[in-house]
Amino acid sequence: MDWKLPLRGKPPRTSRRSLHWTAFASLAAALLGWWLVSRFAGLPAFILPAPEQVAVRFWKALTDGSLLVHTAATLTEVLLGLLAGTIAAVTLGYAIAKSRLFEQLVSPYLVATQAIPIVAIAPLLVIWFGPGIFSKVLICALIVFFPVLVNTVVGVRAVPRPFHDLMHSLRATRGQIIRMLEVPAALPVLLGGLRVGATLSVIGAVVGELVGSDHGLGFLVNVGRGQYDTALVFVAVFTLIALALALYGLVSFLERKLLIWQEAFER
Amino acid sequence: MTDPILIVHDISITFPDRNGSLDALDTVSFTVLPREFVCVLGPSGSGKSTLLRILAGLLEPTSGSFSFAGGRPKIGMVFQQSNLMPWRTALENITLPLELQGVQADEAHARSQELIDLVGLQGFESSWPRDLSGGMAQRVAIARALIHDPDILLLDEPFGSLDALTREHMWTELSHIWQRRQKTVLMVTHSIGESLILADRVLVLTQRPGKIKLDLEVDLPRPRADEMRYTAHFGELARRLKEAIG
Ligand SMILES: Nc1ncnc2c1ncn2[C@@H]1O[C@H](COP(=O)(O)OP(=O)(O)O)[C@@H](O)[C@H]1O
Ligand SMILES: [Mg+2]
Numbered sequence: 158m159d160w161k162l163p164l165r166g167k168p169p170r171t172s173r174r175s176l177h178w179t180a181f182a183s184l185a186a187a188l189l190g191w192w193l194v195s196r197f198a199g200l201p202a203f204i205l206p207a208p209e210q211v212a213v214r215f216w217k218a219l220t221d222g223s224l225l226v227h228t229a230a231t232l233t234e235v236l237l238g239l240l241a242g243t244i245a246a247v248t249l250g251y252a253i254a255k256s257r258l259f260e261q262l263v264s265p266y267l268v269a270t271q272a273i274p275i276v277a278i279a280p281l282l283v284i285w286f287g288p289g290i291f292s293k294v295l296i297c298a299l300i301v302f303f304p305v306l307v308n309t310v311v312g313v314r315a316v317p318r319p320f321h322d323l324m325h326s327l328r329a330t331r332g333q334i335i336r337m338l339e340v341p342a343a344l345p346v347l348l349g350g351l352r353v354g355a356t357l358s359v360i361g362a363v364v365g366e367l368v369g370s371d372h373g374l375g376f377l378v379n380v381g382r383g384q385y386d387t388a389l390v391f392v393a394v395f396t397l398i399a400l401a402l403a404l405y406g407l408v409s410f411l412e413r414k415l416l417i418w419q420e421a422f423e424r
Numbered sequence: 425m426t427d428p429i430l431i432v433h434d435i436s437i438t439f440p441d442r443n444g445s446l447d448a449l450d451t452v453s454f455t456v457l458p459r460e461f462v463c464v465l466g467p468s469g470s471g472k473s474t475l476l477r478i479l480a481g482l483l484e485p486t487s488g489s490f491s492f493a494g495g496r497p498k499i500g501m502v503f504q505q506s507n508l509m510p511w512r513t514a515l516e517n518i519t520l521p522l523e524l525q526g527v528q529a530d531e532a533h534a535r536s537q538e539l540i541d542l543v544g545l546q547g548f549e550s551s552w553p554r555d556l557s558g559g560m561a562q563r564v565a566i567a568r569a570l571i572h573d574p575d576i577l578l579l580d581e582p583f584g585s586l587d588a589l590t591r592e593h594m595w596t597e598l599s600h601i602w603q604r605r606q607k608t609v610l611m612v613t614h615s616i617g618e619s620l621i622l623a624d625r626v627l628v629l630t631q632r633p634g635k636i637k638l639d640l641e642v643d644l645p646r647p648r649a650d651e652m653r654y655t656a657h658f659g660e661l662a663r664r665l666k667e668a669i670g
Contacts, residue, residue: 319503319505319507320507320509322477322480322482322501322503323501323503323507324524325480325481325482326480326481326482326499326501326578327499327520327521327524327572328524329524333524337520337523337524338509341509341511342509342511344511416511418510418511418512418552418554419510420554
């Protein structure tokens with residue numbers, strides 16, 4: 158996965174296919190190692206449940222409906238947070254990219270917000286906005302905001318001047334320049350930011366749920382821990398991994414669809 | 425005498441610079457007649473691109489003025505780099521000006537067909553720009569500059585990035601297009617040979633700040649073939665241009 162700091166330029170692009178295979182192979186190896194350890198290390202189940210125990214717990218959570226309910230709750234928070242954070246970041250990022258004055262006005266605050274660890278203020282947000290969905294969406298949005306903002310600024314600023322000259326010489330309107338030049342030109346970088354943001358959003362939701370809530374996969378982790386039902390913790394963690402991977406895959410799919418003109422995405 | 429389509433009057437421009445200011449153009453005046461092919465010749469940094477950018481409305485001159493007959497003209501521009509949008513196919517790049525005017529896609533495609541034939545792009549309509557050669561890309565750029573039937577073509581060293589053979593090939597094609605389409609052309613170049621093969625008139629800009637030093641009528645018969653370069657008259661015109669550039 159792309160855990161590079163989203164500072165400037167395009168995130169590196171590896172072939173999705175080979176990435177999927179490496180991920181699959183390492184997952185299989187980890188599963189085997191886990192099974193061997195649980196089988197021969199003699200640890201109690203509340204420390205390390207065996208894979209088959211987790212599978213049974215998974216089935217139970219699935220059939221009694223609880224897993225679905227909590228996954229839906231977390232997914233809702235993640236998607237709403239991603240949406241809100243992206244909209245805010247793209248809007249503000251565009252304004253920053255277009256105006257040096259505005260950049261100088263807001264950048265001290267933006268840098269300052271980056272210095273605040275979201276994990277540390279998550280309890281505060283839950284106190285202020287309650288244990289419901291809103292505080293989680295807010296945490297997700299905050300955590301998504303910065304990487305998407307940075308990539309928006311970089312993408313919009315990198316539009317070559319000759320393209321602007323061309324559009325102006327043809328008397329393009331402001332809206333046409335945004336729609337037909339700036340959006341497509343900035344899209345590769347923007348999607349790179351979204352790819353980072355999508356996985357960060359999952360983290361944001363879980364952090365919020367761990368701090369205080371009565372639903373979601375983070376809540377399920379807390380429940381499992383409280384009841385020494387470690388298999389349930391595993392179920393929740395694996396579901397979270399699947400969620401993050403699915404979102405990552407969704408953004409990759411979008412990249413392949415929208416950036417077909419880029420050589421890297423040709424078969 | 426026909427009335428000029430473009431009158432440029434005493435245009436000067438000064439750019440702010442790290443150490444003060446930089447005079448790029450100094451009281452440039454000239455006129456262009458309808459359907460005339462005028463070349464602006466000058467050394468690198470003499471303000472040729474700046475002049476075109478002013479005429480295209482992309483820059484404000486510091487002083488002086490210019491006017492087009494019939495008000496604000498439709499402009500077709502070709503840049504040194506083909507400047508094709510990489511997310512649009514060749515055809516979509518050509519129809520961009522029509523799209524900006526709100527012309528429907530099917531009508532735009534119909535109107536592009538004739539141009540694709542004219543510049544010899546048949547079969548490349550759905551290619552991505554990255555798959556086009558330099559010459560092909562510049563053909564797309566020329567077609568794009570023509571499709572909305574502009575009043576004037578502004579060409580900024582359009583063949584500067586091409587190899588010599590392709591460039592000479594493009595000269596022939598551009599002459600052909602100019603005669604077929606009856607367009608007024610203002611073309612920037614730093615090649616004496618190019619200006620004499622293509623232009624009715626050549627304006628010579630001096631080293632910075634750019635000032636018009638010579639306004640030369642090119643009275644060579646058309647169509648101009650490559651062999652013409654070896655005639656005495658061509659040599660005489662070339663010598664005068666070279667002298668003016670200094
Ligand atoms: N936007 C600008 N800001 C500051 N200086 C500029 C700008 N555009 C051009 N210049 C300067 O003006 C001079 C003329 O540039 P240009 O018109 O590009 O010359 P040419 O096309 O003849 O090579 C150069 O010295 C260039 O550095
Ligand atoms: Mg130039």
